[in-house]
Amino acid sequence: AHLPAYRHIDGIRTVAVCDINEEAARARAEEFDVPAVYTDWRELLADDRVDAVSVLLPHHLHCEVAVAAAQAGKHVLTEKPMATLLAETDSMIAAADAAGVVLMVGQILRFRPANIRARELIRAGAIGEVRNILRRRLALSGEFRSEWARRPEEAGGWVLYGYGAHEVDMILWLVDGRPETVFAQGRAVNPYWNDMDDITMQLSLVDGPMATYEHSLNTPFGAWECMVIGTEGAMMVESERIRFGDRVVEEPLDSPASWRAQVGEFVRAIREGVEPGPSGRNVRHTMVALEAARISMRDGVAVDASAL
Numbered sequence: 001a002h003l004p005a006y007r008h009i010d011g012i013r014t015v016a017v018c019d020i021n022e023e024a025a026r027a028r029a030e031e032f033d034v035p036a037v038y039t040d041w042r043e044l045l046a047d048d049r050v051d052a053v054s055v056l057l058p059h060h061l062h063c064e065v066a067v068a069a070a071q072a073g074k075h076v077l078t079e080k081p082m083a084t085l086l087a088e089t090d091s092m093i094a095a096a097d098a099a100g101v102v103l104m105v106g107q108i109l110r111f112r113p114a115n116i117r118a119r120e121l122i123r124a125g126a127i128g129e130v131r132n133i134l135r136r137r138l139a140l141s142g143e144f145r146s147e148w149a150r151r152p153e154e155a156g157g158w159v160l161y162g163y164g165a166h167e168v169d170m171i172l173w174l175v176d177g178r179p180e181t182v183f184a185q186g187r188a189v190n191p192y193w194n195d196m197d198d199i200t201m202q203l204s205l206v207d208g209p210m211a212t213y214e215h216s217l218n219t220p221f222g223a224w225e226c227m228v229i230g231t232e233g234a235m236m237v238e239s240e241r242i243r244f245g246d247r248v249v250e251e252p253l254d255s256p257a258s259w260r261a262q263v264g265e266f267v268r269a270i271r272e273g274v275e276p277g278p279s280g281r282n283v284r285h286t287m288v289a290l291e292a293a294r295i296s297m298r299d300g301v302a303v304d305a306s307a308l
Contacts, residue, residue, distance in 0.1 A: 002054045002077075003032045005259040009267050015049045041065055045072040052102075052270060054263075055079060058148040059156050063088035066103070070095040075102040077266045081165035082283050084156030086291040086308055093280040102269045103280035107169050110278055111261040113251035118228070118237040119174050127244060128232030130175050133211035135167055135226040141217040142192050152195040159199050159215050160186070160290060160297075167213055168201070168293075169278075169286040170226060174237075177205035178285045179305035182292035189218045201293050206306065 006012050016036035019025035025037045038044040044053070045068060052075035055065050063083045066076045076096065082105045083089045096103035109115055122130060148154040155162055172178065181204045186196030201213040209229075226237040235244040242249040269276035292303040 001256075001259045002056060002263060003028065003034075004256065005263040006054075007032065008260050009264055012267060016044050016047055018044045042068070045069055045074060050074060052077070052266070054106075058146070058154045059084050059161055060154045063092055066092045067095040070099045070101050070103065073099055073101065075266070075270050077104045077106060077263065079106045080108075080169070080283075081156065081161040081290065082280065082287055084161055086284075086287055089280070089284055089287045093284065096280060102266065102276060104266045104269060104276040105278045105280060105283040106262060107166070107173070107278040107283060107286075108258060108262055109166050109170050110173055111258040111265070112239075112253060113258075114237060114240055114242055114253070115170065115174070117249060117251050118226075118235065118242050121235065121242065121244070121249075122174060122228060122230075126233070127228060127230030127235050130209045130228055130230045132209050132229040133171050133175070133226065134229070135171055135211065136214040136223055137163060137167055138214070138216045138219050138221060138223045140220045140222070142190055150193050150195075155195075157195045157294070158193055159195070159197050159217060160293060163215055164199070164201075164213070164290055164293070165286060167215065168203075168289045169283065171203065171211045171213060172205070172285050172289065174226070174228065175205070175208060177208050177211075179289040179292060180204045180206045181302050182289055182296055182305045183302040184293035184296040186297045189216075193217065196297065199293075199297075201289075203289060203305075 006014050014032060014034050016038060017025050017028050017034050018038040018041050020039055022039050029037045053069050055062055055078040059081055062078050066078050069076050092103060149158050184201040186199045189197050197217045199215045203211040228235045233245055240251055240253050265276050288305050288308045291308055292305040296303045
């Protein structure tokens with residue numbers, strides 16, 4: 001999705017692609033008229049024509065490549081999750097700060113129309129002060145196109161980091177929140193995933209509401225929704241609509257436009273010398289919540305996320 005999105009940004013040209021599968025890299029280069037093909041990311045970073053990179057790798061590789069890119073003076077847009085360890089998150093932020101480059105995380109849900117509108121309504125006081133957030137994502141999923149997704153040492157846990165990086169980020173972003181305490185439980189249901197594929201998280205946010213996030217890959221009764229409860233009403237946020245009071249606000253989903261908006265934010269931050277919305281520093285709050293959930297599931301205790 002990154003390559004076609006960049007093609008729509010004025011003044012931007014993709015000059016190189018990299019993949020350990022050279023055939024795949026060349027196919028992409030031909031499709032998008034990219035002049036250089038690499039099979040080693042280190043060689044790509046040494047290319048003086050490259051000013052910025054998108055890091056689209058298995059989760060456990062994000063930190064090493066992002067840090068090296070920053071040290072090479074390249075601006076970085078890394079896919080979510082930012083990393084699988086909070087220490088790696090901090091290394092990425094420090095490297096970008098030291099080099100004076102932009103570090104942005106691909107939190108694509110922040111660029112979907114329904115979510116943008118819901119945040120605007122919440123900020124405008126449409127449901128009063130937010131007290132509770134109930135988010136759930138339920139589906140039946142027993143496979144994934146990439147084998148690394150079912151290896152916890154590489155994915156960090158597919159539900160917690162593959163999906164949770166989206167869902168927890170939405171909880172925090174909708175209300176500009178930061179995690180204070182986190183308690184999480186997980187169960188391994190389908191052995192395919194080699195990890196917890198049903199997860200429940202309870203969060204208390206600093207100076208704000210409580211939140212619950214439920215995720216299952218093991219039910220045919222699908223759902224993907226977020227209910228936000230305030231002192232003056234409640235709001236249901238779905239993929240293409242928002243319901244609150246007697247109002248229904250339709251916000252049709254245009255996925256390519258959302259991807260264009262995301263890379264557009266990255267390019268804007270570079271050109272204007274400003275911090276993007278989902279900057280590394282901002283998304284650290286999401287990574288704190290995920291790390292706290294991982295510790296909580298491991299130790300069976302509530303975790304003081306504000307201390308991480």
